[in-house]
Amino acid sequence: MRVIRDATLADGRVRDVRLDGETIDAVGVDLDGTVPIDADERLLLPGAIDAHVHFRQPGASHKETWATGSRSAAAGGVTTVVDQPNTDPPTTTGEAYDGKAAFADDSLVDYGLNGGVTESWDPDSLFERPLFALGEVFLADSTGEMGIDADLFADAVERAASAGVPVTVHAEDATLFDESVLPRGTESASGGDDDPRAEATARDDPDAWSAYRRAEAEIVAAERTVDVAADADAQVHLAHTSTPEAVDIAADSGLTCEATPHHLLLSRDDYDDLGTFGRMNPPLRSESRRGELFERLVDGTLDIVATDHAPHTRAEKDADIWNAPSGVPGVETMVPLLLAATRRTDLTVERVRDVTARNPAELFGVAGKGRIAPGYDADLALYDTTDVTEIDADALHSKCTWTPFAGFEGVFPVWTMRRGERVWDAPEEAFGEPGGTNVRRRSP
Numbered sequence: 001m002r003v004i005r006d007a008t009l010a011d012g013r014v015r016d017v018r019l020d021g022e023t024i025d026a027v028g029v030d031l032d033g034t035v036p037i038d039a040d041e042r043l044l045l046p047g048a049i050d051a052h053v054h055f056r057q058p059g060a061s062h063k064e065t066w067a068t069g070s071r072s073a074a075a076g077g078v079t080t081v082v083d084q085p086n087t088d089p090p091t092t093t094g095e096a097y098d099g100k101a102a103f104a105d106d107s108l109v110d111y112g113l114n115g116g117v118t119e120s121w122d123p124d125s126l127f128e129r130p131l132f133a134l135g136e137v138f139l140a141d142s143t144g145e146m147g148i149d150a151d152l153f154a155d156a157v158e159r160a161a162s163a164g165v166p167v168t169v170h171a172e173d174a175t176l177f178d179e180s181v182l183p184r185g186t187e188s189a190s191g192g193d194d195d196p197r198a199e200a201t202a203r204d205d206p207d208a209w210s211a212y213r214r215a216e217a218e219i220v221a222a223e224r225t226v227d228v229a230a231d232a233d234a235q236v237h238l239a240h241t242s243t244p245e246a247v248d249i250a251a252d253s254g255l256t257c258e259a260t261p262h263h264l265l266l267s268r269d270d271y272d273d274l275g276t277f278g279r280m281n282p283p284l285r286s287e288s289r290r291g292e293l294f295e296r297l298v299d300g301t302l303d304i305v306a307t308d309h310a311p312h313t314r315a316e317k318d319a320d321i322w323n324a325p326s327g328v329p330g331v332e333t334m335v336p337l338l339l340a341a342t343r344r345t346d347l348t349v350e351r352v353r354d355v356t357a358r359n360p361a362e363l364f365g366v367a368g369k370g371r372i373a374p375g376y377d378a379d380l381a382l383y384d385t386t387d388v389t390e391i392d393a394d395a396l397h398s399k400c401t402w403t404p405f406a407g408f409e410g411v412f413p414v415w416t417m418r419r420g421e422r423v424w425d426a427p428e429e430a431f432g433e434p435g436g437t438n439v440r441r442r443s444p
């Protein structure tokens, strides 16, 4: 059996980790084994579970594919991804689920597939499939225009609850967006010559996106989601919460929530550098809200970090703020950014382990993942925490070829293992073979 020698675990203990095929056999000191893999006291983390990615197939393979997206994941220490339903066709029927599952065969990492909700969804066939979760359920339009109304949302949450499937929610209330900042003639409320909105308030600077999809729209939608979850007695998770208020609402009411690296590390102050490449939903918030969100990462209030990896091409993003698509890539830079942050903030490596692996596995019930312990999958990534690099878009592997984190510090994995198989070897710049499996297809 192979033994990873002298790995430093997140809590600082130095241990050997013995592998039996795809599984961790033992964690201990001076373990016997035939094939040694030297960790040299570098940091060994459980492979991260990114519960929120958009890998764009079917329908938009010019932005990302399962092959490119999953390589980007592996090169960032992520060994499981959860794909969202706003593809083309949307994953709102059993047939669409099966179609996406065929694309996911190309995945280098393990995965879950979510089901989505639109007026024309087919819950009967959809819930026959092994959904990772129902979601993200869009309470406002985002990429894919899958925003739904309150009644359908309540129905969908009830269906999920009776099927025992968790629900993840994109919580923004479009009726609270500030249309006064829109240019004349763009939205439903805009009229002709008698448009009531003052010319002076219309904006076209990138920060206008944050002014438009303002924080209150998320906070109110989060509150409404709490009520819907309680009525249905459902397990509900708030996706990409961008405000400390929404995190607190979740924490106080039995919901769980996630934050993205971009909402934790970027703010409205960064539009000067990012321009329209900084447009995403929910949008970047004030620097003070960003700081309060980061505090909730550090202090344990936040349940998980997930990336909302939402690639669009450079050409697509290079438009005015009202026409650029929403979303930024992130699956490859999540763990590297968080590990680098442990060097200059109060964030601990144990917390990074928990929010990227242990907690997502526990709260979504992912069998056999999220821990370095006997019986768990050998999903592992090794990091040299003294090797801090400056993030460079050219060195990343997403098909979109850009990152909002260029120039940020990152600690990237030396290698990444998916169920015992090396899927990324940084010194060799070599990927393994596809072979990712659907985490909901195995017996618990």
Ligand SMILES: NC(=O)N[C@@H](CC(=O)O)C(=O)O
Pocket (backbone or CB within 6 Å): 054, 086, 136, 142, 143, 170, 279, 280, 281, 282, 308, 310, 311, 326, 327, 328
């Ligand atoms: N976050 C985004 O701005 N965009 C996402 C959709 C989403 O998660 O809302 C995308 O798929 O492009």
Ligand SMILES: [Zn+2]
Pocket (backbone or CB within 6 Å): 136, 142, 170, 239, 240, 281, 282
């Ligand atoms: Zn979303």
Ligand SMILES: [Zn+2]
Pocket (backbone or CB within 6 Å): 052, 054, 084, 136, 308, 310
């Ligand atoms: Zn998303």
